[in-house]
Amino acid sequence: LKFQVVLFARTQRMDALNTSGHPDMDLPPEAGKNGSFRLDEEAGTEISEGKKIPSVIPYAAGCLCVMFSSGGLILGLGPFGSRLVKDGYIEDSSDAGVIFTGGFQIMTWGSLVATHMASRWGPRWCAAFGAMLALVGHVIIATAPKPCDRMVLMIAYGLIGWGGNHVYFSSFQFACLFPENVAMADGALAGCFTFCGFFLLSLNISVISIKVFFTSWVFVVLAVLVMILVFYPDQPYKLGDPARLRMPSRQGTQNLFNLSEYVATLKFLTEPKMRVRFSLFVFVFSWMMCIMSYCDGAVQVVHTAKAVGTAYGDWGFPLISNSTFLFAPLLGRLIDKTGFALPGLIGITVSQLALMMLLLPDNVGAAWFNLLFINGVSSSAIPMQIGFLHRALDGKAFNVGIAVVLIVQGLVGFLANPILTPNPWGDQSKTPIFCLLLPTVLLYSWPLYEFRLSRRADQQDEECEQKGLKGSGLGLAPPVK
Numbered sequence: 001l002k003f004q005v006v007l008f009a010r011t012q013r014m015d016a017l018n019t020s021g022h023p024d025m026d027l028p029p030e031a032g033k034n035g036s037f038r039l040d041e042e043a044g045t046e047i048s049e050g051k052k053i054p055s056v057i058p059y060a061a062g063c064l065c066v067m068f069s070s071g072g073l074i075l076g077l078g079p080f081g082s083r084l085v086k087d088g089y090i091e092d093s094s095d096a097g098v099i100f101t102g103g104f105q106i107m108t109w110g111s112l113v114a115t116h117m118a119s120r121w122g123p124r125w126c127a128a129f130g131a132m133l134a135l136v137g138h139v140i141i142a143t144a145p146k147p148c149d150r151m152v153l154m155i156a157y158g159l160i161g162w163g164g165n166h167v168y169f170s171s172f173q174f175a176c177l178f179p180e181n182v183a184m185a186d187g188a189l190a191g192c193f194t195f196c197g198f199f200l201l202s203l204n205i206s207v208i209s210i211k212v213f214f215t216s217w218v219f220v221v222l223a224v225l226v227m228i229l230v231f232y233p234d235q236p237y238k239l240g241d242p243a244r245l246r247m248p249s250r251q252g253t254q255n256l257f258n259l260s261e262y263v264a265t266l267k268f269l270t271e272p273k274m275r276v277r278f279s280l281f282v283f284v285f286s287w288m289m290c291i292m293s294y295c296d297g298a299v300q301v302v303h304t305a306k307a308v309g310t311a312y313g314d315w316g317f318p319l320i321s322n323s324t325f326l327f328a329p330l331l332g333r334l335i336d337k338t339g340f341a342l343p344g345l346i347g348i349t350v351s352q353l354a355l356m357m358l359l360l361p362d363n364v365g366a367a368w369f370n371l372l373f374i375n376g377v378s379s380s381a382i383p384m385q386i387g388f389l390h391r392a393l394d395g396k397a398f399n400v401g402i403a404v405v406l407i408v409q410g411l412v413g414f415l416a417n418p419i420l421t422p423n424p425w426g427d428q429s430k431t432p433i434f435c436l437l438l439p440t441v442l443l444y445s446w447p448l449y450e451f452r453l454s455r456r457a458d459q460q461d462e463e464c465e466q467k468g469l470k471g472s473g474l475g476l477a478p479p480v481k
Contacts, residue, residue: 008100051431055177058243062171063192063232065127069134069224071107073217074100074157074194076200077296078317080210082310083203087210088146089153093313094422096358099154101297101417107165108289108413112406115167119261120254122169122316124232125227130166131225133159135218142214146366155366159319163394167224168193172386173236177243183260187332190382197318236398238332265393265400274392277453281388284344284404287414287443288381291351291436294416295374296321298358303370307362320371327379339454343444344447347380348440355437359430415432 066072066407074080090096118126137159144153149316175185199217202208204291233244234251252443299321300313331343350373357363357370389401420432 005199024459027346041354045298050161050244053243053245055243058231058233058245058460059174059177059228062174063189065167065224065227067190067195069164069191069221070168070196071111071161072168072322073164073199074103074161074197075194075197075296075322076203076318078198078200078313078315079203080298082314082335083210084153086406087303089144089148089210090150091147093305095150096166096230097301097421099150099157100416101249101293101421102151103157103161104293104296105410105413105417106155106161108156108406108410110158110162111165111169112403112410113398114162114169115402115406117256118170118236119365119403120258120433122234122253122257123236124174124228124248125250127170127228127232128225130170131221132163133166134163137161138218138221138451142211142218144210149237164196165218167316169399170228170232172390173233173398175386175390176241177238178235180237181237181336183332183335183383184329186334186386186390187289188325188331190332190386191379194322194324194328194378197322201315201318209267219430222419225382244369254425261397262400262403265397266404268397268405269401277449278392279451281384283380284348284443284446285385285405286378286409288347288351288437288438289409290416291355291440292381293316293413294379294420294432294436295354295358295370295377297421299367299370299374302358302361302364303367304362308364308367312367316371320368321374321378324375324379324382327375328383332381332383332387335383339450340384340388341382341447342449343384343456344450345444347377347384348443348447350376350380351443352437352440355433355440358433361429373438373447 031373077100079471081090081099084090084096084099085092114126114130117129121129137156140156140159141153144156152376160420171189173188175182178185193296200213203210203213231245233246233248234253237243268274299317300415303312305313306376331346334343354370354373354377357366357373360366385405389398389405393401420435423429425431
């Protein structure tokens with residue numbers, strides 16, 4: 001398969017077509033500086049049937065589905081873990097950490113299945129399958145005995161995250177309805193993901209037990225399933241497509257075992273002009289997500305309730321660390337305006353600070369600041385991930401790119417669980433933290449590389465202007481002022 005270049009206008013400054021024939025990017029003349037790559041087999045497959053509707057309607061429906069039934073629900077670990085102990089399912093909060101980190105790994109690897117299924121079956125059927133998968137996890141927890149094996153709870157928790165991420169990743173194609181602000185739209189969807197964890201705060205209410213909550217949420221997920229069948233398209237929206245409402249069908253569904261598009265997409269991602277940039281991005285994102293997973297599981301173990309109070313885990317942890325909906329859209333907007341260098345620096349710095357706060361056990365100030373830093377890791381990492389891939393890949397190729405990133409993320413995530421959780425050094429609690437902290441120095445290579453690309457873009461823009469040409473054609477490198 002070959003690649004077709006489609007114009008992706010990201011900012012007003014970068015809407016010019018590439019007519020300079022710049023040697024750094026081997027693209028045809030119609031490739032803009034924001035060129036994203038789409039598989040040839042998708043050319044001419046625009047959504048043209050059904051009733052045309054305002055773009056905000058399906059986007060809002062996607063946000064609601066992510067908000068109520070995404071993998072972000074499992075991020076409400078604090079009240080969930082406390083309630084598991086209170087209701088007699090597990091013995092102590094350390095078991096809750098194992099349930100979360102293991103469940104997070106299941107969600108990560110399950111997301112690989114989700115992105116592959118989205119590329120073969122389309123957003124509607126992929127998200128619907130995920131909703132049904134999440135239902136299984138909810139039923140298992142709702143009917144679990146007391147006490148319950150933590151592995152059973154971990155698997156059920158992971159199924160909720162796995163199924164929820166079918167909904168989550170199937171929803172990002174709605175951002176393509178807003179090509180001028182796609183990263184901001186991505187950021188808002190990412191914020192809805194973590195907002196979902198807020199619903200577990202209801203477990204702090206005495207009359208709402210584990211059984212009551214997860215039984216009730218079965219009906220919530222069923223309502224989400226109906227919304228998916230109504231508003232999600234059979235084939236993903238592409239950049240600039242109009243929003244349409246149409247009856248469910250199997251149009252465009254393909255064999256799950258057909259991997260031809262992986263070969264084509266990987267060929268593009270490993271080309272000399274893309275290889276270094278993509279590799280640096282994947283490494284940085286995966287390490288940041290590993291740090292977030294480890295911190296989420298360790299924060300209540302390091303900062304004990306005896307030292308910082310029960311309100312820290314029951315209310316502070318889920319409210320502050322999961323309120324990324326306040327910041328993720330801003331990071332997305334920053335990406336739209338400046339590129340990835342500055343957001344990358346912010347994300348790496350807050351990742352380091354989140355780990356450093358764990359080096360101060362039972363310090364009340366460090367404990368509360370750490371929640372802000374964990375929020376910062378998620379608020380910066382997710383918009384960078386989706387924003388970068390939306391600029392590089394379009395349509396089904398985007399799902400392939402997500403799959404590649406998830407594979408690396410899952411492999412790196414093994415550091416958080418099972419290598420460093422439970423702590424293999426026993427009482428030496430700082431050793432695993434340093435194992436994650438020291439390599440973060442290498443992460444700065446990516447934003448530095450982005451700054452270099454931006455400087456080159458500025459220089460070549462000046463050269464093009466002097467020659468009366470438009471744009472330098474550096475693809476994914478926006479200007480950084």
